[in-house]
Amino acid sequence: MYLCLCKGITESDVREAGRAGCATASQLKAKFGLTDKDCCGRCAKHIHEFVELAAGEVPATCHSPVDCL
Numbered sequence: 001m002y003l004c005l006c007k008g009i010t011e012s013d014v015r016e017a018g019r020a021g022c023a024t025a026s027q028l029k030a031k032f033g034l035t036d037k038d039c040c041g042r043c044a045k046h047i048h049e050f051v052e053l054a055a056g057e058v059p060a061t062c063h064s065p066v067d068c069l
C-alpha cells in the first residue's frame with residue numbers, strides 16, 4: 001500500500017528503512033525527502049504512521065541509526 005503518492009513510498013519501503021535503523025520522524029522525513037519543496041505535505045502530516053511501521057522493524061542490535069540516510 002502506498003503511504004505517499006507523490007513520491008511513491010510504500011509500506012514496504014518504510015519497513016525496509018526501519019530495518020536499516022531509520023525510525024524517527026525526522027530520519028524518515030529526511031530519508032524519503034518529505035520536506036522537499038515538491039512535496040504536498042499530506043503524508044508528512046501522518047508521519048506517525050511511518051514511524052510505527054519503521055519502529056517495528058528496527059533490529060534489536062541497532063544502536064546507531066546514522067547510516068540509514
Ligand code: FES
Pocket residue numbers: 003004005006007034038039040041042043044
Ligand atoms: S503524499 Fe507524500 S508528499 Fe504528497
